[in-house]
Amino acid sequence: MAGNSDPLTPRAKIAVTAGKAVAAASRAAGRGSGSVIGGRVALKLDPDLLARLAQNLDVILVSATNGKTTTTRLIAEALGAAGPVVSNALGANMPAGITSALAGGSDAKYAVIEVDEKYLAGVARDTAPKCIALLNLSRDQLDRAAETRMLAENWREGLAGSKAVVIANADDPLVVWAASSSPNVIWVAAGQMWKDDAWSCPSCGGVMQRPGDDWFCGECGFRRPTPSWALSGDHVLDPHGSAWPIHLQLPGRANKANAASSAAVVAVFGVPPQVALERMYQVQAVAGRYDVVQFMQRDLRLLLAKNPAGWLETFSLIDPPPTPVILSVNARGADGTDTSWLWDVDYTRLTGHPIFVVGDRKLDLAVRLEVANQHFQVCENVDQAVQLAPPGRIEVIANYTAFQDLRRRVGN
Incomplete structure (x- = not known):
């Protein structure tokens, strides 16, 4: 549906209203934000609600094992320079929580959405995102999460042929494998401190060679792509070779990497790195982290x-x-x-x-x-x-x- 015409059918409007009422009741009862239960009720009433809510928004999806919530917050902060943003800032990152977040953003132009790794392919299918940020994949929740290589395969299949611009970490072989099926990828050298989930080639199973910061498979030739953005110390290097200082109140190398990926994402929507990084400085803590x-x-x-x-x-x-x-x-x-x-x-x-x-x-x-x-x-x-x-x-x-x-x- 084009323009700003209302994408919501009468059924969808009833679903949104019911979801908000249930969420409010849950909050009043002291059971948390209510976003998940509200979203579940809304999706029960209209299973297509997520797709309808996303129709008039420029959607950005963020997925990773680590850093999703913080990166989502940094992107939302920076993208505010280009227009109103709705986001699932509290980290409810499965379809019900995402539906709740979008239902609350009636005047938004952009939606910046954190997505649980296992749900990325489905949410991408429903929301037709303009941009998808893939930061890293590593072992997590061993008893119920898929093995990392299976997750990478799931991403790869789910993103094949996607029209989204994919912003992906060139330093994580699993992320590169997952993103390589997409026709439009922008690579960011965001670094990878933890390497224990990427010693075997996701393409052929061969042993990964890792000289310095580079990596490649000696057997099939799968290798690190050339990045156009990079984290270099306390600076982000953009595709023109300009270095922009990162000033964050959030600590650590990982958050500088999150800022570099975020700068690459918002540049897709015309926000220059200097403006983006200045806006990211406003973020002091994310859902209590670093407080x-x-x-x-x-x-x-x-x-x-x-x-x-x-x-x-x-x-x-x-x-x-x-x-x-x-x-x-x-x-x-x-x-x-x-x-x-x-x-x-x-x-x-x-x-x-x-x-x-x-x-x-x-x-x-x-x-x-x-x-x-x-x-x-x-x-x-x-x-x-x-x-x-x-x-x-x-x-x-x-x-x-x-x-x-x-x-x-x-x-x-």
Whole structure:
């Protein structure tokens, strides 16, 4: 449907209204934002609702194992320079949550949508995106997520022939394999600290060669494409070779990489890198991540890390020893119930930090730290950990539901 004509049928309007009513009731009952239950109800009433809501929007989809929520927020902030934006900023990234977000954006021109990796192909089919950002793929939620190569294959098949401009990380072989089926790809050298899911070639299964920052398969010739955008230290290099300084309030190399990918995305819509990066500076925290909060007369910095790749990046940005560190791990449905991924994390990087362990699976984590020869104390809860921690700001690293528990306890 062209122009600004109303894409919503009477049935769709009823679905939107019902979804909003259910969401409001859920919020009033103190059961969270209500976006997921509201979206589920709306999609039950009109299964085509997501496609209808997306019809008059320029849709940008963002998918990855790590960094989706932050990158979505950075793109939305930068793209605001070009017009009103609707986004699922709270991270409800499956079809129900996405439908709820779009239902709330009646005056928007752009929709910046974070999508769970497993749902990317379906959401892309429904929303006909103008742009898709693919950041990384690594192991996550081992008990229920597809193996990474299967996910890459799923992306590859789902994006084949897509009209979207695909912005993809040239440094992640799995992402390159997935994106290579698309006719219009812009490559970004965003880096890849975690390499343990990309030692075999996704094309032929051969062993990947990794000289320096390059990579290629010695057997079939699958290789790193030449990027047109790149993260270089504290700068984004654009396709013309100009270097633009990155000024972020968010910490760490990973967020600079997210900013580089975001700059490449919004350039597709005519927002220049300088304007984009200046607007990204406004983002201080994303759904509580990176927030510094006061709790029991102490400063706690809250850091989310859900899988080995995320923990590796997070260790690189914490303050140096002897800064105290609290680690919290749960294994509920949203985390994945299999904690064997803890053995993939290099905890020797915490040597010299006083470590305090909390969370549902604190004993699993304690065994892992024992093997890594780390000094730690197991605590009943975050209150006890804070009481025992030596002076100074405390870094708190938690996986998904442990992070939500933490935010509720410290009042964030």
